Amino acid sequence: MTVTSSSSASFRTSASASSSRGAPAKQPELLRADGSPVRVLVVDDESSLADLLSLALRYEGWDIRAEGDGAGALRCARSWRPDAVLLDVMLPDMNGLTVLGRLRRELPDVPVLFLTAKDAVEDRIAGLTAGGDDYVTKPFSLEEVVARLRGLLRRAGAAAARSESRLTVGDLVLDEDSHEVWRDGQEIHLTATEFELLRYLMRNPRRVLSKTQILDRVWSYDFGGQANVVELYISYLRRKIDVGRAPMIHTRRGAGYLIKPGE
Amino acid sequence: MTVTSSSSASFRTSASASSSRGAPAKQPELLRADGSPVRVLVVDDESSLADLLSLALRYEGWDIRAEGDGAGALRCARSWRPDAVLLDVMLPDMNGLTVLGRLRRELPDVPVLFLTAKDAVEDRIAGLTAGGDDYVTKPFSLEEVVARLRGLLRRAGAAAARSESRLTVGDLVLDEDSHEVWRDGQEIHLTATEFELLRYLMRNPRRVLSKTQILDRVWSYDFGGQANVVELYISYLRRKIDVGRAPMIHTRRGAGYLIKPGE
DNA sequence: GGGGATTCTCAGGAAATTCACAGAAAGGCG
DNA sequence: CGCCTTTCTGTGAATTTCCTGAGAATCCCC
Numbered sequence: 001m002t003v004t005s006s007s008s009a010s011f012r013t014s015a016s017a018s019s020s021r022g023a024p025a026k027q028p029e030l031l032r033a034d035g036s037p038v039r040v041l042v043v044d045d046e047s048s049l050a051d052l053l054s055l056a057l058r059y060e061g062w063d064i065r066a067e068g069d070g071a072g073a074l075r076c077a078r079s080w081r082p083d084a085v086l087l088d089v090m091l092p093d094m095n096g097l098t099v100l101g102r103l104r105r106e107l108p109d110v111p112v113l114f115l116t117a118k119d120a121v122e123d124r125i126a127g128l129t130a131g132g133d134d135y136v137t138k139p140f141s142l143e144e145v146v147a148r149l150r151g152l153l154r155r156a157g158a159a160a161a162r163s164e165s166r167l168t169v170g171d172l173v174l175d176e177d178s179h180e181v182w183r184d185g186q187e188i189h190l191t192a193t194e195f196e197l198l199r200y201l202m203r204n205p206r207r208v209l210s211k212t213q214i215l216d217r218v219w220s221y222d223f224g225g226q227a228n229v230v231e232l233y234i235s236y237l238r239r240k241i242d243v244g245r246a247p248m249i250h251t252r253r254g255a256g257y258l259i260k261p262g263e
Numbered sequence: 264m265t266v267t268s269s270s271s272a273s274f275r276t277s278a279s280a281s282s283s284r285g286a287p288a289k290q291p292e293l294l295r296a297d298g299s300p301v302r303v304l305v306v307d308d309e310s311s312l313a314d315l316l317s318l319a320l321r322y323e324g325w326d327i328r329a330e331g332d333g334a335g336a337l338r339c340a341r342s343w344r345p346d347a348v349l350l351d352v353m354l355p356d357m358n359g360l361t362v363l364g365r366l367r368r369e370l371p372d373v374p375v376l377f378l379t380a381k382d383a384v385e386d387r388i389a390g391l392t393a394g395g396d397d398y399v400t401k402p403f404s405l406e407e408v409v410a411r412l413r414g415l416l417r418r419a420g421a422a423a424a425r426s427e428s429r430l431t432v433g434d435l436v437l438d439e440d441s442h443e444v445w446r447d448g449q450e451i452h453l454t455a456t457e458f459e460l461l462r463y464l465m466r467n468p469r470r471v472l473s474k475t476q477i478l479d480r481v482w483s484y485d486f487g488g489q490a491n492v493v494e495l496y497i498s499y500l501r502r503k504i505d506v507g508r509a510p511m512i513h514t515r516r517g518a519g520y521l522i523k524p525g526e
Numbered sequence: 527g528g529g530g531a532t533t534c535t536c537a538g539g540a541a542a543t544t545c546a547c548a549g550a551a552a553g554g555c556g
Numbered sequence: 557c558g559c560c561t562t563t564c565t566g567t568g569a570a571t572t573t574c575c576t577g578a579g580a581a582t583c584c585c586c
Contacts, residue, residue, distance in 0.1 A: 047364070048364070051364055051367060052389070052390040052393055054367075054371075055367065055390065055393050055394030055396075056390070056393045056394055058371065058372065058394060059393070059394040059395040064371075142390070142393055191531080191532060191533080192532080192533095193532080193533070206438075206440065206441045207440045207441060208440065208441060208442050210392075212391070212392060212398070213392045216389060216390055216391060216392045216393050217392075217393065220389075221389035221390055222389065223389070225533095225534065225535075226534080226535065226536085228534095228535085228536095228574085228575095229533080229534060229535085231573095231574060231575065231576090232533090232534075232535095232575085232576080233533095234574095234575090235574095235575060235576060238575095251573095251574070251575095252442050252455075253454065253455060253541095253542065253543075253572095253573065253574075254454070254455035254542095254543080254572085254573075255442055255455060258441055258442075260441070454542075454543055454544085455543080455544095456543080456544070457543095488544095488545065488546075489545080489546065489547090491545095491546085491547095491563085491564095492544080492545060492546090494562095494563060494564065494565085495544090495545075495546090495564085495565080496544095497563090497564085498563090498564060498565055499565095501564095502565095514562095514563070514564090516552090516553065516554080516561095516562065516563075517554095517561095517562075
């Protein structure tokens with residue numbers, strides 16, 4: 001089976017993914033219909049950011065290409081046919097919107113995740129994202145970008161993959177689409193940061209994650225603060241999800257934290 | 264089974280490793296897909312450290328090359344294509360991050376283990392661990408470096424190698440991902456040092472390890488204390504894992520300690 | 527522009543961990 | 557069997573690591 005060129009690819013999730021990089025164990029991996037890894041095109045002229053993104057996305061088990069300008073992006077889109085595009089709206093050679101327009105002509109059904117500066121005109125972006133695209137404002141956290149991209153790919157892919165937006169650890173359930181969280185059936189309200197932290201933990205159940213890893217992943221790349229915000233937010237999370245019940249968030253002194261089903 | 268993304272090698276574990284070097288007996292060895300030993304590039308300008316590391320890693324049965332600067336590292340990466348890189352972030356000729364960036368361009372899927380000074384953690388570089396990479400702060404213990412490197416190689420390698428995060432000796436089980444330890448199914452809490460000591464013992468079952476060896480391996484290289492900390496920690500371990508049951512940790516008077524299944 | 531929610535710093539205190547010291551116990555040898 | 561050596565372990569103190577309350581700064585929504 002081959003992926004037909006211009007029409008949308010369909011993806012499937014595979015728990016027994018044989019794909020290379022250490023995507024979080026046991027989490028189903030997004031694949032193209034032919035079993036090859038999903039292709040994501042990263043377009044950003046800041047090479048350090050592009051590197052960071054490529055690194056993180058590649059680690060998800062995806063096939064990544066990076067381009068630094070609109071012309072290159074279009075060329076790559078034409079020849080390589082990515083399944084999703086990560087597009088910085090500020091490019092040196094042409095307006096992000098122009099790039100988008102041409103991309104659309106080339107890849108009508110491929111979802112786009114925009115990277116935009118915080119103060120950018122949000123209404124215009126909002127209009128752009130009407131068609132199933134999405135956007136993330138700089139500075140972002142890797143967790144956020146990865147999650148959005150996964151969401152886009154999931155929604156663009158086969159319906160069969162749709163049910164996979166939930167993470168479950170014991171009686172703790174997290175829905176990545178609705179951002180809802182339940183413990184033992186009871187809904188729990190989390191702030192944005194708490195949610196991302198919990199998602200990261202839940203995507204790596206039974207694995208010790210160091211405070212640095214957490215900081216790198218959950219906080220935005222330009223965060224310059226104290227490492228003990230992690231402790232603080234772990235503390236917040238515990239109050240909300242571990243109160244009374246058998247605790248699921250555990251401290252490994254000198255190593256980090258991990259989440260696992262209580263008992 | 265081949266790894267899909269661009270150029271990464273795939274590893275397999277082999278219990279019947281015929282490799283010559285004195286890798287720990289009976290523990291499956293990480294090998295490349297073609298059966299040759301895993302290649303690790305060590306980049307550090309402090310030659311004493313580089314020597315120490317090279318020695319220890321070679322002892323794991325790996326193929327090691329050392330470079331003292333970024334330029335050499337890049338040259339070696341290009342020609343020798345290592346499976347992992349051990350990179351000091353403080354290099355004489357160029358910033359560690361610059362080296363990283365270029366390395367990444369050369370070897371997009373090869374994991375990197377960073378060596379960083381303790382106090383440099385504060386002004387951490389965002390994304391240092393973003394792509395599945397890891398880091399170790401100086402002064403480190405060899406046990407720690409080896410363990411992390413193994414972890415990286417494991418996660419970067421084939422899925423088949425993924426389940427190998429557990430060490431087993433008799434009814435004693437140690438999980439390197441979750442840092443959990445069980446004896447006869449019952450969970451045992453260990454401190455960080457106890458955990459490393461036990462891991463070292465369990466990676467060398469039925470082999471006598473001298474106190475000096477243990478000190479060199481489990482304690483950081485600048486440890487200046489008394490040698491009897493080893494006795495002390497052996498004592499701690501016994502209290503936790505050998506209490507009541509048939510003892511697994513044995514003293515060889517005048518020689519050292521060894522672990523083996525009870526009875 | 528006001529008020530509540532959220533993020534984050536700071537710092538005190540609690541708790542766990544590491545380690546030195548020293549006496550007790552055990553092993554080995556003449 | 558006695559002595560010397562090596563190992564074991566109790567005690568306690570120094571240190572490290574973690575937790576959490578209080579409050580400042582910021583954001584966001586109405």
